[in-house]
Amino acid sequence: MRNVSINQLDDTPRKVVALGTDYSHGHLLPFHTHRRAQLLYGATGVMQVRTSDGNWVVPPQRAVWIPPGVAHEVLMLGVSTRSLYIEPGAVDLGQRCQVISVSPLMRHLLMEAVAAPLMYDRVGRDGALFDLLLHELTRSEVLPLHIPMPAEGKLLSLCQTFLNKPNAHQSPQYWAEQIHISLRTFNRLFRQQTGLSFRQWRQQACVVLALARLAEGEAVTRIALDFGYESPAAFSTMFRRVLGQAPSVWLEAAK
Template sequence: MRNVSIDELDDTPRVVVAIGTDYAHGHLLARHTHRRAQLLYGATGVMQVSTHDGSWVVPPQRAVWIPAGVAHEVLMLGVSTRSLYIEPEAVDLGRQCQVIDVSPLMRHLLMEAVEAPLNYDEAGRDAVLMDLLLHELARSTHLPLHIPLPVEPRLLGLCQAFVQQPNAHQSPRQWADQLHISLRTFNRLFRQQTGLSFSQWRQQACVVLALARLATGTPVTRIALDCGYESPAAFSTMFRRILGQAPSVWLAATNS
């Protein structure tokens, strides 16, 4: 199925409903929920997914898992999607969104799935295809492309400001002083609220934010300087530490 809302198809008597949708650049899907879980794959472009738990950047040819009932909004940047809407009991990848790597096999299966009839033969080839997709999804690799956000209001404000204007030179001492708490208390609070140390969070946020800009053609030098790094080399070293690849290698693999 193509360019149809899941709201019209949610009661389809099949475990998986596959829909392909084309979006204009900059289209924002306002916050909403689905009864079914969703695997949202971007064949092209970049998606930015936000929930109350944080933000995820989904580069081209990756996908995001959105659990059933989780309120989310999605910013589409030149995206053509392939979505699987899955009955909640069919696959359990946890109660939080996750960006996942998409194997070549899964990519081809997703392309085929949206061409299948809505009420596909449950004893036929299309049912086998959907079942194989669920198996591939269950064994998929998760990618660290999440910026977790705290609940504590004052700390949340600082994190949101950083996401709007990242700065690799900001220190935990500066944030602690703004919150009028000791450095030790700040470090404990930050880890409790985000699951990461301040340094880990700062680096992960810079990488996640950089991915969206890399995928839309922004030069590495410009991104590095905008994030406060002294040089592209320093930024690339940090990027490689988080994702295991230099930005140029990651970008080449994404575009292959």
């Protein structure tokens, strides 16, 4: 099904239903929840997902898992989506959102799924297609495209300020001074609140934010300089350390 409201599908007596939707550039889906889990795949464009746990950037040809009942908003940047809405308990990828890889097989299955009738034959070809989709989903690789955020307070404010203007040279000592605590206390608090060291978080935030801009066609040089890196090579080295590939290789794989 394409461009149909999820409310029309939610009570369908099938454990998985598929929906394709095209969004204009810059369309914002405000905070909302689904009774079912959602696999949100962007065939084109970039999605930016936000929950109380943090931010995710979903490059083209990747997907984000959204557990049932999790409030989320999504900014669509030229996106054509293919979504699966999955009954709770049919498959479980965890209680937090996560960006996942999409295999070539899974990509073709998603395209076929949105062409299936709403009341597809559960024991026929379409039923087998959706069963195979769930198997492929459990095999997907989780990608480090999440920026975890502190729950509240001054540390949350500092993280939000950084996301608005990333600076690769900001040090944990500088942040500790901003909230008037020792460096040792800051390092312990930051890991408790985000699950990452400050250095890991800073690098991951820069990579995730850069991916959205790269997918929009911005040059690596411009992004590297905006983020405070001394050269595109220095930025690419950091990018490769986090994702295992250079920016150019990552984007080529998404085409």
